[in-house]
Amino acid sequence: xxxxxxxxxxxxxxxxxxxxxxxxxxxxxxxxxxxxxxxxxxxxxxxxxxxxxxxxxxxxxxxxxxxxxxxxxxxxxxxxxxxxxxxxxxxxxxxxxxxxxxxxxxxxxxxxxxxxxxxxxxxxxxxxxxxxxxxxxxxxxxxxxxxxxxxxxxxxxxxxxxxxxxxx
Amino acid sequence: xxxxxxxxxxxxxxxxxxxxxxxxxxxxxxxxxxxxxxxxxxxxxxxxxxxxxxxxxxxx
Numbered sequence: 421x422x423x424x425x426x427x428x429x430x431x432x433x434x435x436x437x438x439x440x441x442x443x444x445x446x447x448x449x450x451x452x453x454x455x456x457x458x459x460x461x462x463x464x465x466x467x468x469x470x471x472x473x474x475x476x477x478x479x480x481x482x483x484x485x486x487x488x489x490x491x492x493x494x495x496x497x498x499x500x501x502x503x504x505x506x507x508x509x510x511x512x513x514x515x516x517x518x519x520x521x522x523x524x525x526x527x528x529x530x531x532x533x534x535x536x537x538x539x540x541x542x543x544x545x546x547x548x549x550x551x552x553x554x555x556x557x558x559x560x561x562x563x564x565x566x567x568x569x570x571x572x573x574x575x576x577x578x579x580x581x582x583x584x585x586x587x588x
Numbered sequence: 589x590x591x592x593x594x595x596x597x598x599x600x601x602x603x604x605x606x607x608x609x610x611x612x613x614x615x616x617x618x619x620x621x622x623x624x625x626x627x628x629x630x631x632x633x634x635x636x637x638x639x640x641x642x643x644x645x646x647x648x
Contacts, residue, residue, distance in 0.1 A: 427603045427604075427605065428605070429604075429605050431606075431610065431612065432608070432610070436609050436613050438609065438612075451617060457622065457626055457633065458626065458629075458633045459633050462632065464625035466616070466617060467618070493602075501604060512625045561625075576636070579635060580631050580632060583631070584631075
């Protein structure tokens with residue numbers, strides 16, 4: 421994918437990335453982090469504005485810096501770098517609000533073809549079930565992994581769906 | 589919202605630069621998001637744990 425995006429800085433472990441958004445509101449520091457979620461191969465994608473004076477950082481801020489496509493393309497580039505270093509990783513992404521999750525979905529839709537060359541995306545439905553990403557549906561969250569892991573993780577998610585049906 | 593006084597640079601072509609970010613690594617900067625992820629992923633984590641403990645290697 422060769423979309424316009426910002427330079428970004430990576431830590432040695434490639435679990436943390438930084439970049440600067442430039443726009444009418446000025447220069448805004450952004451941080452992307454990949455945190456393990458209780459298991460070695462499952463990570464959460466955290467993303468938001470850096471505020472040295474206030475930790476934890478705020479992912480609810482709407483920067484309105486007029487560059488959301490470029491910002492998301494930069495975040496996508498970090499996903500690529502992260503999963504090159506951790507090829508078995510699955511990454512969960514959720515928006516901090518419903519509208520932001522919808523914005524993620526719209527961007528996934530826009531570049532779905534390019535994304536699917538390297539990754540598979542699963543959507544987490546309101547019904548607590550998982551399915552392969554469908555560009556016509558809204559999701560609560562997205563789980564992304566490199567295409568080589570598709571069968572393995574899809575088998576797991578189908579098992580969970582079956583359990584949900586049985587319990588429900 | 590942090591607005592920095594970075595000079596306008598060639599911040600445009602998406603190059604990745606490795607730098608020392610050890611002061612940020614290993615910390616959780618967006619804990620609410622991580623908590624939400626834990627809730628959503630709890631069944632998947634439980635499934636993996638279950639498989640790990642029931643695999644033959646786990647007895648060694």
